[in-house]
Amino acid sequence: MQSGREFDIVLLGPTGYTGKLCAEHVVKNLPTNLKWALAGRSLQKIENVAQSLKKLNPDRADPEIIAVQLNTAELRSLAERTKILINAVGPYHVYSTPVVEACALCGTHYLDATGETPWVKQTVEKYHETAKSNGAIIIHSVGIESAPPDMLVWAIVKEVREKLSCHTRKVTGAVHELKSSGASGGTLSTILLCIENFSKADLLNSTQPFSLAASQPPKDIPPEPIMARILGVRTVRDLGTLTNSPTDFCDMTTVHRSSTLMPEFYGPRFYFRQFMRVRNSFVGILFRFAFLFGTSLLLLAPVRWLVRKIIYAPGSGPTEESGRNDRYEFRAIATPDQDTSKRVLGKLNFEGPMYLFTGLLMAEAAMVILENEEKVKRVSRGGIVTPAVLGQEYLDRLEKVGCHVETQMLDY
Secondary structure, three states: OOOOOOEEEEEEOOOOHHHHHHHHHHHHHOOOOOOEEEEEOOHHHHHHHHHHHHHHOOOOOOOEEEEOOOOHHHHHHHHHHEEEEEEOOOOHHHHOHHHHHHHHHHOOEEEEOOOOHHHHHHHHHHHHHHHHHOOOEEEOOOOOOOHHHHHHHHHHHHHHHHHHOOOEEEEEEEEEEEEOOOOOHHHHHHHHHHHHHOOHHHHHHHOOOOOOOOOOOOOOOOOOOHHHHHHOEEEEOOOEEEEOOOOHHHHHHHHHHHHHHOHHHHOOOOEEEEEEEOOOHHHHHHHHHHHHHHHHHHOOHHHHHHHHHHOOOOOOOOOOOOOOOOEEEEEEEEEEOOOOOEEEEEEEEEEOOHHHHHHHHHHHHHHHHHHOHHHHHHHHOOEEEOHHHHHHHHHHHHHHOOEEEEEEEEEO
């Protein structure tokens, strides 16, 4: 990274639903000597956000306000001024390819909260080597998709390494509990646009567990039992009755990119599967087929038109009050590659609005890079990487802001 840059962090898109929550977390929790700025297309809208932030912490110095259009010239100028750019402008595949390009070219570190795996695959193919050669650390999906699963898997793999002195063979993860006040308009709009803008082949390829992997997958991954594949239900010790998770493809591709970027840490035979806990097999089967039916309906243009009429508008979402009782818990169980008499159970939980969770995940990730840049570069080797490269320093920061992780060694 070039020294002497004007800002530590620039938040691009602070007027959006998640962007505002990220900015609020910065104001409330990050160091007061942070040099930062808010950037976006509408100067007036950003100034309104800055005024609301001032009320949250009057003692903090105001961020600089920067008007920028999402074109190559202006984005490159913006990237050259900052060490880290947090991007909250979605849908990412519509607006943010030039943002990633600018950061890759300028050696500027970059974070976003995308769940648009087909787009991530495109940016990896186009910009990974450029970013790596220029010293940029680019991390997609630093939100509820897919930082929590990625970090919990990293934590239990670390436990296996330290306690059993071996690699990990497999990890099975599950969304154990998700109580949410609903999706924002931006998220729902993004889902519809992804269906419209990506080919069926791109969408299908992005659901393959190793589609973002940096190397070939292990050759000896056992297939799932045929009935589990058909009905979508299985029982896993320590995790309970599980069915397919709507976010499994996003999280599995991220974790497998982590494992193949850092094979010396995870091991050469590592693989990961993700599901969602349900009360019983009947509920699991019902959910699977209802989800498949609903997804199939969204392939029809008239259905998408109708959905757009009833969802939140982009930039809006659940109220803060409605999200006070939100809760997220992710669990995972690791099987060692050698000592099969032990296993490691991990739990990650957060209580509070889910979009606030995403905002703080991005802000705290930025601080890890600011404070540990050389270590993150060494571990990640640079380029387009994953939240897991932020390691224990990231988990330590998350613990202080309400995201708790615990691991436990169990006997078989």
